[in-house]
Amino acid sequence: MAKGKVTFNVDRCKGCELCAAACPKKIIKMNKTKINAKGYHPPFIEEIEECIACGMCATICPDSVITVEKL
Amino acid sequence: MAIVYERSKGLTNAETHYCPGCTHGIAHKLVAESLVELGVLDKAVGVAPVGCSVLAYNYFNCDMQEAAHGRAPAVATGIKRVRPDNIVFSYQGDGDLASIGTAEIVHAAHRSENITVIFINNAIYGMTGGQMAPTTLLGQKTTTSQNGRQLEGQGAPIRIAELLSQVPGAKSVERVSLHNTQNIRKAKQAILKAFKNQIDGKGFSIVECLSTCPTNWGKSPVDAMKWLEENMIPYYPLGVFRTPEEEI
Known part of the structure; x- marks a missing residue:
């Protein structure tokens, strides 16, 4: 049962990967098969059921790309 | 569903x-x-200053004024004196505040102008292409210190928080870092406090934020955060240097 919902505003992302490094559950990965409007690989989460809604990814994101909701 | 974190309304789109x-x-x-x-x-x-954050007036969802290079505290002084009910802050980098603008920041602090200063220290000149800044660490390579900064001839990096903490008018001086989520939350508390001081009329507040410049440091953003933690924090210790309660 997922505890959180994470939404990425992917076209604002600059692919810095700080969110992936900050995630304590290490579930944020960069999508190497996609390129966003700016030309970067955007982040995605495969195992959203692991998310604990801590908001660390959104706290460190310099471009305010991420919204985190607690379910 | 409760929102844990979303884009601030204080930023434009x-x-x-x-x-x-x-x-x-x-x-x-x-x-x-x-x-x-x-x-x-x-x-x-x-x-807004001159430097990488020169376009900050496009990003904050409040009134903004661009200042000449280094003169943001002087412009902020003028705005605050004419409109004392407004909350006035300057947002400056290390090239702006610690180099060309040292006169303005030191005198604004001595006069204890009731303003809030956000100082971004990333130990390099970002906008102009990675030249040595007054805050560049000893041994750090930049485009104008290709063998690393040397003490002889180039001097020691300037510690603005320590320097301003000697000024009686600087009522609140704090140094924070932005290298991980824990420190980002502490930085938020420091910035909140600096604005609260202004609302309460306590005088000059400055928050020095240790920052990264992945492009000019030649590192990935994640490695740059590690470099900050390992190299900048030992020279620029974090902490509260002055509080409004303490007199000197």
Whole structure:
């Protein structure tokens, strides 16, 4: 049962990967098969059921790309 | 569903021109969130510097004024004296505040102008292409110190928080870092406090934020955060250097 919902505003992302490094559950990965409007690989989460809604990814994101909701 | 974190209303919808992983974006949102939380966004006036954050007036959702290089504290002084009910802050980098603007910041602190200064220290000149800044660490390689900064001839890096903590008028001086989420939260508290001091009329407050410049440091954003932690924090210790309660 997922505890959180994470939404990425992917076209604002600059692919810095700080969110992936900050995630304590290490579930944020960069999508190497996609390129966003700016030309970067955007982040995605495969195992959203692991998310604990801590908001660390959104706290460190310099471009305010991420919204985190607690379910 | 409860929102844990969302984009602050204190920021405009403009996409920033900053490089990927630049901590200016983090500092911007901490300032924006603080203004929203204190309910002063509609009467805030920011003063943008010259440097990478020269376009900050496009990103903050409040009134902004661009200043000549290094003169942001002087412009902020003018705005605050004419409009004392507004919340006035300057947002300056190390090239702006610690180099060309040392006169203005030191005198604004001595006069204890009731303003809030957000100082971004990333130990390099970002906008102009990675030249040595007054805050560049000893041994750090930049385009104008290719063998690393040397003490002889180039001097020691300037510690602004320690310097201003000797000024009686500088009522609140704190240094924070933006290299991980724990420290970002502490930085938010420091910035909130600095704005609260201004609301309470306590005088000059400055928050020095240790930041990264992944592009000019030649590192990935994640490695740059590690470099900051391992190299900058030992020379620029974090902490509170002055509080309004303490007299000197």
